[in-house]
Amino acid sequence: MSPRIRVALLALSGLILLPCAASVIAGLPAFGSKIALYGARINAITPEARHVANMVSAINFDLRGLDTLGEEFMLLAAITGTVVLLRGHRGEGLTGRAMRRPGRAVIPRSEATVLACRIAGPLTCLFGLYVVLHATVTPGGGFQGGVILASGTLLIYLGEGYSGWRDAIHSHWLDALEGGGALVFALCGLVPMLTGAAFMQNILPLGTLRDLFSGGLMLVENLGVAMAVTGGFTQLFLEFMEETRQAEEPDEPGEESA
Amino acid sequence: MTLAPAALLPLPVAIPLVICATLLATAHLLPGRIPDILALLAALAVAVLSAVIAVHAADGPLVYWFGGWEPRDGVHLGIGFSVDAASGWIAAFIGLLYALTFVFAWGFFDRTHGHFHILMLLFLAAMVGFCFTRDMFNLFVWFEVMSVAAFALTAYHLAESSLAGAINFTVVNSLAGFLMLGGIGLIYAQTGTLDYDGMAAAIAQTGRSPVVAGAFCLVAAALMIKGSIVPFQFWLADAHAVAPSPVSVIFSGSMVSLGLFGLAKVSAVVFGGSDQVQGALPVLLIGLGSATALLGGWMALLQRHLKRMLAFSTISHAGIMLTGLGALSAGGTGGMLVYVVGHGLVKGALFMIAGILLATQASIDEIALRGLGRGIWPAGIAMGLAGLLLCGLPIGILDQGTRLVQGGLSQQGHGIALAATAIGAALTGAAVLRAAGRIFLGLGPDPGDEAGAPSADEREKANRPLWLMLAPCCALLAVDVALPAGPIAHALPRAVSAFMRRPEAGMLAEGPGWLPWVSVAAALLGAGYGLFRKRLPAFVVRPVSASQSAPTRALEILHSGLIGDYAVWLAVGVAVIAAVLAMV
Amino acid sequence: MSVILPLLFLLTAISGSAVVLVRDPVRQVFAIAINGLVLTILFDALQAPDVALSELAVGSAAVPLLFLVALMAVRTQPPGAES
């Protein structure tokens, strides 16, 4: 199809869909008028039933924990897929050490950049840990904290340079972290079954509301998610960065010193 | 609690997940064959557990509430699994298909530290979860896990066409995911719950509502994209043709039909109480299904790249399944469920034969392979048998499914759809038989239109003995032929009534007994025409080739491989569904 | 309160359209990051701090970063280098 026919056909179907969409929107409850029964019910009973303040974490790790289990493994699938697709042509053996292109000058980073990253890196990681640990009381949790932690390791890349990063972080460890986190989560489902409870039933002591250690099994699951996400996203960044190192031609100005 | 059969329900999902997390965590420590062995054991465990669950579910669906969150005061708080006999048997079939695929791929992916097995096990767990769940959003989660694993597996060869095919696949199926999520949001806002039964009860009370219709439109479009129904089918040929053959076995054997399985479940269970949806379903499913069956069959006949041919044949058979669904009767739906299993077995075997040719002859092109298959004649026999089964040879479970689908259609008076199912099956059978004749018998030195079809060189690692690859292929065909028809026919009415949540019907009607034979005869005729074109008199050949060249060219232009076109067709498809829903 | 939310919704529509209409991939990365930021503010205004936090981490940091790296990889790679 030529682009013009394509746009015309798209416009035509848009024209058909417009009245349909309008009638659907008109049939929906007015924005901000009410919330669904399910959500209202969860807000009503969960603080008492599970002693946690953050309802979203309660849903993610307890009421609808199975969704999060699936989501965690979706992440694992995507990252495994990325690794397979990126390493496929690179060869597995080369990933263990930094690849340095001969004839490529290592541009020294400015003192200020190094210093800034050395300060910001640990601070970011600390913030990530804070977000992870306060999953059941304040906004955030394993997923958000994990992404922040992975970004913290990226700051090491900016501060210490590529080879420093590769020295600090090994691909196998990341695999172990990612797989281990997912395994912890999956076992949180299976272990309660051994005691006769249901899959992922919250059988640990629940703690007190607004306390850091409230929520029982949710804390373990949260930790598993944090491990998997940290490992996964760091692996993702690592493999992507590796991709820019494959250049046949001399370096791109600004890449090393970025 | 632990002794109750319902307590088994989480295991077929959890076992593959635990094994794949373990494989990833210890990937670099494990010696070569361990991932193969673990994956095979996991798939077998899933098959056995699902079969046990299915047997226990014969008297009524088993229900399991995760986290012990049972419904309180009529509000569904957690996620539940609900397994009826049909869902359980489908999951068992999927486990078996994976187990045989792992045998087929033994040692094929040994350089990737088990990454292939990790992706495949995730794929398996997602499929089982998709079959078992009774929660709409949970269905979406498994749908996406399935998709993400599939995207990565498609591009595994890292060749140009497999990457381009994988991109098309990813973009179209991601859009499907977004549509589905949008539909889930609408239906949740309308009903205030995510549980199938809760939604069904709320929808039945609502009456005619544009929100319900809109939600169904979005969810159905998403599942039809997965099930490769016209006009959403374009991604399938691009993706299945280029994926490694063990992956294609899974794609064609179970992923596509699972999309339709999901559609069957959602439209019968969740939207069963909506008169608007139920009124639109026959028009929509019969129409689109017939078009899909014919288009897929026709395109299959025009191919020379064997995996691409099989991909189009999968499209055609998906159309046949959809018409069965469109009969909206116990017979049609039951036939479709049986058809899913039969088609998966036969199509899986055919993709394995394609993989055998790739490994032993280093080619997948029908014309380039002419006569080269003589040395591996057992594969030729298998391919001939599979071709005959595909077009309707009246033995085995695929035939049983076909008859039930056709019975459902003729009972409801859908004559055109009945013809479409017979013609679609005949066309795909003709394509496979022609290829078998050319490759294994050396017939047909002068190709017709198929010579102009796209093709690509491809090789797969030849590190496995022929018997190891042939054994799972023959096992699939043997299962298809040997599964006893009597007990299935006996158990089916009850299983279907539990699946559709409807009162039990009597014995299910079967279609006319001569119809499959017509398909077989037509397929043989078509294959013969393709192979012996030169020897036929000109007054036969000329009108045939003249009449088919124009539509052929048009169809090739439509399957442009351009993602922009596919996005537009997606919008057109959604508009068609919406228009039909609006007019009912 | 009832003015801020509609404004934010309109801003989301505009920034989303900008991502589509900016055809140059390098500039598009910035549009994506801005879109992520707008979505973050919108989510926070919709009383969804959890979602806002992940959108901030993913939508306005991680995803634009991946885009940048992909662009870098494409630019440093001479076309067809592998074949």
Place this chain on the structure above:
Amino acid sequence: MSAATNVLPYAVAAWLFGIGLYGIATSRNFIHLVGCLGVCQSATYVLLLGLGYRWGSIAPIFYDHPPGTPAVDPVMQALVLTDIVVGATLTALLLVLTVQAYKRGGSLNPEKLRPMRAGGKSGQSQGSSQVSDGGRQAS
């Protein structure tokens, strides 16, 4: 609250999906296309959170407010969280595919980089550039 405010979020969601689809249909660069796909996805975020909102309610976190205070729908937020993960994974996978396709095909234009075509570059003539699993081992 006016009638426009009542439907605005849903209209914005429909608009975002539509314009994202338009972008995909007309895109001439795969990386740009991936960005457009992200816009389609943001439509689902806006729709879901819009449906879960209620005027005058607090966030569903009972830390500063006692349990029982009217809060917005936490289920929608949990769904959107999952959705954001889906988005990130899809983006990463698609970008990898794009970069690899660029290396093989030498272009980011969907028109030039197609799966198996009759007259296309990846037709019969391409020969040994196809990398199979066996070929991968050798390299």
